[in-house]
Amino acid sequence: MKPPSASPSSSATLPRKSRLSPYLLSLLAFILFVTILRGEGFLRYIFSSKFNSHRSFHRDQNTSSSTKKKLGERLAYAIGESEKDCDMFQGRWVQDASRPIYEESECPYIQPQLTCQEHGRPDKGYQHWRWQPHGCSIPRFNATLMLESLRGKRMMFVGDSLNRGQFVSMVCLLHRIIPENGKSMDTLGSLTVFSAKEYNATIEFYWAPFLLESNSDEATIHRISDRIVRKGSINKHGKHWEGVDIIVFNTYVWWITGLEYIKILQGSFEDEEKEIVELPTEEAYGLAMESMLGWCTEHMDAKKTRVFFTSMSPSHDKGIDWGRISDGNCYNETSMIDDPTYWGSDCKKSIMDVISEVFSRSKVPITFLNITQLSSYRKDAHTSIYKKQWTPLNPEQVANPASYADCVHWCLPGIQDTWNELLFSKLFYP
Numbered sequence: 293m294k295p296p297s298a299s300p301s302s303s304a305t306l307p308r309k310s311r312l313s314p315y316l317l318s319l320l321a322f323i324l325f326v327t328i329l330r331g332e333g334f335l336r337y338i339f340s341s342k343f344n345s346h347r348s349f350h351r352d353q354n355t356s357s358s359t360k361k362k363l364g365e366r367l368a369y370a371i372g373e374s375e376k377d378c379d380m381f382q383g384r385w386v387q388d389a390s391r392p393i394y395e396e397s398e399c400p401y402i403q404p405q406l407t408c409q410e411h412g413r414p415d416k417g418y419q420h421w422r423w424q425p426h427g428c429s430i431p432r433f434n435a436t437l438m439l440e441s442l443r444g445k446r447m448m449f450v451g452d453s454l455n456r457g458q459f460v461s462m463v464c465l466l467h468r469i470i471p472e473n474g475k476s477m478d479t480l481g482s483l484t485v486f487s488a489k490e491y492n493a494t495i496e497f498y499w500a501p502f503l504l505e506s507n508s509d510e511a512t513i514h515r516i517s518d519r520i521v522r523k524g525s526i527n528k529h530g531k532h533w534e535g536v537d538i539i540v541f542n543t544y545v546w547w548i549t550g551l552e553y554i555k556i557l558q559g560s561f562e563d564e565e566k567e568i569v570e571l572p573t574e575e576a577y578g579l580a581m582e583s584m585l586g587w588c589t590e591h592m593d594a595k596k597t598r599v600f601f602t603s604m605s606p607s608h609d610k611g612i613d614w615g616r617i618s619d620g621n622c623y624n625e626t627s628m629i630d631d632p633t634y635w636g637s638d639c640k641k642s643i644m645d646v647i648s649e650v651f652s653r654s655k656v657p658i659t660f661l662n663i664t665q666l667s668s669y670r671k672d673a674h675t676s677i678y679k680k681q682w683t684p685l686n687p688e689q690v691a692n693p694a695s696y697a698d699c700v701h702w703c704l705p706g707i708q709d710t711w712n713e714l715l716f717s718k719l720f721y722p
């Protein structure tokens with residue numbers, strides 16, 4: 293075979309190189325040698341940036357999976373690898389009569405805001421779908437494997453009510469193989485703990501809608517319109533996450549206030565004169581992401597633990613997004629959106645870009661669950677009006693159900709079981 297012909301630029305550099313005298317070359321080598329010897333920090337820098345940039349942010353990219361193999365590294369909990377070059381988060385929903393994986397009535401842990409059947413939802417079609425990635429399949433969720441792997445361990449979901457939904461879904465997927473007297477669920481303030489006693493394992497949820505300290509942290513009364521987030525306050529909540537073996541973060545909807553900025557508190561909430569600056573949402577969100585990664589770098593041992601981050605959960609409040617002429621939302625929607633490129637208007641691409649940018653610089657390996665696109669299709673899967681109402685409905689609302697439909701949260705069983713199947717897949721077959 294003929295060697296590839298040299299490009300003009302590379303041939304142009306050749307003469308210059310050959311002009312370096314042997315003396316000059318050895319001098320350069322010596323300088324480099326001394327620099328390395330003296331610069332311990334420099335060495336560490338080279339090592340860590342080379343090493344970490346490959347390990348961090350496990351997206352299903354050709355490049356990252358091939359580097360992963362070259363380095364022969366293995367993430368904690370991994371027992372295999374996913375099929376090569378397959379992006380699990382790109383695919384389509386296919387009808388599957390064997391779904392749901394559990395029945396709503398079989399899982400006593402689902403909060404009344406998510407039990408759609410119990411609250412009168414007339415259709416069940418939304419339960420009978422399976423996510424099918426293009427080009428590979430998701431391994432079957434194996435509750436035994438998951439629970440055995442959690443023996444003597446803690447798994448914690450940290451974030452907002454959407455993450456609480458994913459937490460409950462995980463509990464529902466696992467609890468059936470635990471005998472009745474071997475499990476319990478308790479809530480104390482911001483922390484909810486499901487315990488599997490024989491396994492000495494816990495699956496927990498910690499309420500921190502911004503991850504950072506905020507004025508919306510009260511576990512039950514947190515509907516505050518004037519939201520304020522305190523800069524650099526990750527440890528306020530983070531001290532409750534220490535010692536966790538698998539952590540699953542999310543944070544999104546609370547940042548989206550309808551305004552383009554977020555109020556950031558510089559000092560403390562106790563200060564008499566509060567110093568507050570308004571930052572563009574993306575910038576403020578980026579600060580929280582950085583704080584979260586900083587916390588992980590300090591507290592999560594990459595050899596033994598795993599960090600997941602779930603992307604934005606899309607809502608379906610604006611029917612015009614999917615071509616409704618009149619106003620309308622997810623209420624009465626029983627079919628999904630079939631435009632593969634669909635992306636709702638309240639789902640900020642700019643936030644996805646911030647996530648992407650911050651994680652690409654991450655020093656800790658983060659497994660990213662990119663559920664936004666696959667969930668965007670599912671306007672049929674929200675709780676809508678079929679949930680416990682906290683305040684009695686007024687006659688106007690009763691006359692116009694769409695006015696009080698919840699198009700943010702998801703019925704269980706449902707789409708969040710799929711998020712956990714993806715988590716399962718990435719945990720054991722990264």
Ligand SMILES: *[C@@H]1O[C@H](CO)[C@@H](O)[C@H](O)[C@H]1NC(C)=O
Nearest residue numbers: 432433434435436437438440
């Ligand atoms: C589930 O995992 C357990 C424990 O690793 C294993 O023994 C079992 O064969 C698995 N079940 C299936 C259906 O793969």
Ligand SMILES: *[C@@H]1O[C@H](CO)[C@@H](O)[C@H](O)[C@H]1NC(C)=O
Nearest residue numbers: 443444445446491492493494
């Ligand atoms: C139970 O699990 C915790 C971690 O969650 C661990 O610290 C403790 O040692 C375990 N106890 C036993 C008896 O295995």
Ligand SMILES: *[C@@H]1O[C@H](CO)[C@@H](O)[C@H](O)[C@H]1NC(C)=O
Nearest residue numbers: 620623624625626627693694
């Ligand atoms: C709900 O949707 C069906 C068609 O899918 C339509 O016939 C019906 O009028 C709708 N009901 C309401 C209250 O919008």
Ligand SMILES: *[C@@H]1O[C@H](CO)[C@@H](O)[C@H](O)[C@H]1NC(C)=O
Nearest residue numbers: 351381382644647648662665
């Ligand atoms: C997540 O998936 C969407 C759509 O598939 C893509 O546009 C986006 O770049 C992905 N995000 C990241 C951070 O990889």
